[in-house]
Amino acid sequence: MNKGDWSGKLEFQCAFGHKFTASPRLVPEGGHWCDECERICWNYGNRAKVDPFFAQVWDPLHGPDELREYPKEVSEKDV
Secondary structure (H helix, E strand, O other): OOOOOOOHHHHHOOOOOOOEEEEHHHHHOOOOOOHHHHHHHEEEHHHHHHOOOHHHHHEEEEEEOOEEEEOOOOOOOOO
């Protein structure tokens, strides 16, 4: 990756060990993250417990036992 290149793909690893590729622009601007985790459910509370970067936003607004896990009823594989 070249300095200043926000559209080139990089390899990321989520807090649960899944690896995926995305551009640096897609993550903060698009809000996209691990497609393996996001495919099953939105698991924000559990993610905050193992991801300090995400926890800095989640923790001030939620209690320690507030997991807010939302199972997905439809995934992109169903469409």
